[in-house]
């Protein structure tokens with residue numbers, strides 16, 4: 001079982017870091033180039049991947065030889081940011097943690113050598129360490145059993161691998177950042193959320209504290225109830241480019257009134273701040289409101305982390321200006337929530353992404369006088 005102390009934080013493991021010799025495979029590669037991967041470990045690798053748990057490698061070996069062996073065994077693609085070399089394993093695990101931008105408490109480490117586990121546990125006490133013989137039990141442990149497995153968790157590894165290739169290419173790209181964005185062939189899809197998509201939306205609103213306009217987390221059941229409500233729109237934004245999927249990157253909760261649309265929530269993933277996803281979604285909403293002939297109202301509550309979103313709202317033109325349409329939603333927002341206002345005009349479509357989005361005006365607002 002786990003070597004970590006009982007006070008170790010609970011919660012799901014986001015990345016399992018594998019030792020190779022006598023842990024991932026039977027044998028020591030330097031002594032036997034035909035080390036064997038057991039069927040049980042192959043199934044474990046595939047099973048963790050399907051649950052959205054990333055996997056990496058931390059091994060004392062010659063990098064090129066070990067990586068060639070992982071390829072020959074048909075599993076190299078399952079491992080991100082591998083660390084194969086001769087330094088202390090705690091340093092290697094720390095580098096993996098930093099490259100993934102994960103908290104150490106979300107990392108697990110499996111190694112057959114008690115001394116290696118002790119060295120990692122000493123320097124990184126939050127990392128959960130497992131002995132090689134525990135491998136058979138991992139899939140049944142709660143920390144390796146995420147509460148929900150969404151479309152995005154199933155493709156998480158692909159998304160990270162695309163992200164690393166994208167970053168590498170951006171570092172080599174000589175032109176402007178606008179030119180780089182154009183070169184990505186980005187397609188942004190905004191769509192009405194389906195029942196199936198709501199779990200990825202909830203995951204997104206939990207992870208997006210920097211880019212959440214109100215700092216409010218809408219639980220799954222609240223959004224699910226609003227799906228059926230004709231006066232509300234729950235919209236999910238996904239983004240893909242030539243490197244691969246970014247997954248769900250934004251969520252919008254909008255309530256339609258007679259004279260104004262009330263934007264109650266806009267949250268976008270921190271991963272796509274550089275792509276201006278928040279601004280593109282806002283710009284599209286303003287254009288839709290202009291087409292529908294309604295004003296736009298938006299809740300905003302400053303938190304100590306969402307300054308970027310405030311800039312996006314102000315840049316879109318939302319402000320404190322008085323207007324009669326405010327009466328339609330007065331009192332519906334919480335304490336210390338600002339209700340910002342905009343009189344919309346048509347907006348040009350984005351130049352850096354191809355936008356595929358529904359026509360929001362096609363769902364009639366509730367008739368005046370009827371309760372919500």
Ligand SMILES: [Zn+2]
Pocket residue numbers: 260295296323324325326341342
């Ligand atoms: Zn107004």
